[in-house]
Structure formats: structure tokens, C-alpha cells
Amino acid sequence: MLHYNKLGVPLCWLMAIGTPAVSAHPHSFIAMQTTLVHQEGQLSGLKMRWVMDEITSADLLYDAGKAQPDSVVWKKLAAEVMANVLVQHYFTEFWHQKQPVKFDKMPKQYGLSRQGNRAVLEFILPLAHPQPLKGQRYTFSTFDPTYFVDMTYDSEKDLTLPPELASQCRLQLQTPQPGASLKAYALALDKNDAPTDEMELGRQFAQQVTLVCR
Template sequence: MLHYNRCGIAALGLIIAFSSSIVCAHPHSFIDMQTSLVHQGDELTGLKMRWVMDEITSADLLYDAGTAKADSVVWKKLAAEVMANVLGQHYFTEFWHQKQPVKFENLPPEYHLSRQGHQAVLEFILPLAHPQALKGQRYTFSTFDPTYFVDMYYDSEKALIVPAELAAQCHFELYTPKPDASMQAYALSLDKADAPAEEMDLGRQFAQTVTLICQ
């Protein structure tokens, strides 16, 4: 069974029993993301996400998995527990069309947890509640931890993938904010005994925004 603390990915429920001696300055954990479009014809039906956790965050998950095979009950149980926490936070994602929020289905059609060297990898499909037209449309989305305990980031636009059959029609643009020095200093000053003021919406200050543009 997973045991969560208040550091790092506590919000995600991915960290297991970190030592209390670790100082949890923001951000404490890191998730390297990759996202690709899921579609049916000319309609967007979801986003396929791949989250690679940093080695420290991954350590306890991989310890619990031990030497179990990839398709074992152990991995499936760990995947279900991690996914349940992600679902509890609405996939940590906001999706917008014409300044209106786009709703998600409550359950992903598929998800999977695996090992990549010393890192844990969570893969899942974030399903839209209703298919969305692609032609001539523009969508934006962001994936972030509101508390900024976890830095969830795309390394570059190469981490955003349009299927070959849509490449002539759609493309992604990635915007990475640059909070001012005082905001960065404030975030770095927080430790495990602190929580950012809710009204600061700290995670949003550092959240990347992805725009999908289709002709």
C-alpha cells in the first residue's frame, strides 16, 4: 500500500514514505511530459500522455514493484493506485476552447505504469467527454500541480506530437512562462512545513500552456 507525505508529489500520491530529513523546497519533484493527439477522423477525442518521473520520485514505486514482470498484478495494482490519485485531481489538466472549459470523461480508457531504467513512467489516455472538431479550431491546455510541489513540464515542442495523418492540418505551440525573480525566490523558499497561499495559485504561475492550432 502506498503511503503519502506532504512533500513533492504528495498531491499526486506518487511518493512513498520519503525521509523527513529531506527539505521539500518548491518544486521538489519533476515530471517530464509527452503528449500526442488522439482522434477519430477530423475529431479530437483525447490526449495520450506519458509522464516520466524523476529518479527520487520513482524510487519507492520501483521498490514496491521489485522484480515483478511488466504485466503482473503488482504493476497493475500500483498503476491503479497512482491513476486514482491523478483522477482525483482531474488529470491535473485544464483544457479550453474559445475561453470555455472542455470537460473530460471520469475514467481513462487505458493506463499503464512501467519502468524505464531508474524512472517510473505513467502512460494514459485523457478522454474528452465529447469529441471536438479539429478543422479551423484552436484549443489550449495546461497540465500542472496547483501547489507547485511538482514541476510538470515539456522539455520542448518535440514532446508534443501530432499524428502523421494530421500533420498537414494541425500543429502545436508551446509557451513557457517566465515568472519574475521575486516569484521564483518565493517558490524556492518554501519547504515541507510551508504551503503557498491558495490565492497565489502558485502552480499556474509556472505552468506551460500548449496551443493546438488546426486549419
């Protein structure tokens, strides 16, 4: 039995991907990489690359079969996965001066590909309105609120500034250190359990990226 969000979307990603029974949260793992996208001195979006674990990838790659990367098959799969990401507001929150920054409803660019036994989703998360960079500070986090999917950066090396911004801006990665009781609670959840909405379990394990520009 899969977990579903309130909109009826499977939280194991995304489209009808089945996940074998496991005994603890999280059940799926996404390794992330992000690069800033800018235009005329303003931040216009985030270029994201999400590498899914082999189990999560299995059905996607099975459906893709031996299709060529630019085939209709891959484009259809990419559209299905992206549609579910959009339902979840890109699984991302972006903040400036304690106020949320809105995103465009549709990415201008996205694609799905194969990396060995892993599926890779790449897309540009567009901001609804370009944001100034000079003298500004932003924070953003990408996470599944239920912590069904663990979405993490391995290190700050997975966060990239374009060369044009390297002398002006810096990115910092903060990884939370949840207490022993919270970790034990997450480990105790099996595949049929879901944490309460009020608990916001995923947020408590979510990494935070800070962008600071001079």
C-alpha cells in the same frame, strides 16, 4: 511530513510515496510527452507519458520489485497512481473559446512501467465529447496547483501530432517566465510549507500548449 490536498491525497504523487526532505519548491519532477488522439476528424483525447524523477520513483519501483511488466503487481500500482491523478482532474485544464472542455471520469487505457530508475505513467486522457478540429484553436496545461510537483515538457519535440493531422494542425509550447520575486518565493518554501490557494503558484509556472488547425 507530506503536503496533502483538501481530499487527503499526498501531492508528492501519489499514493504513499515518500519524498526526502529538500529545501525548496518543487520537490518532485515529471517530464511529460503528449500526443493528440483523434477519430473521424475530431479530437478525442490526449495520450500522455509522464516520466517521474528518480526520487519520486524510488518507492514505486521498490514496491514493484522484480515483477514482470504485465503482472498484477504493476497493474495494482498503476491503478493506485491513476486514482490519485483522477482526483486531481488529471492535473490538466483544457480550453476552447475561453470555455473549459470536460474530460471523461475514467481513462480507457493506462499503465505504469519502469524506465531504468524512473517510473513511467502512460494513459489516454479522454475528452467527455469529441471536439472538432477544422478551423479550431485549443489550449491546455498540465500542472500541480501547489507547484509541489514540477510538470514540464523539455521542448516542443515532446508534443506530437499524428501523421494524418500534420498538414492540418500545429502545436505550440509556451513556457512562462516568472519574475524574480516569484521565483525567490518558491525557492524559500520548504517541504513543510504550502503556498496559499489564492496564489495558484503552480499555474504561474505552468506551460501552455496551443493547438491550431486549419
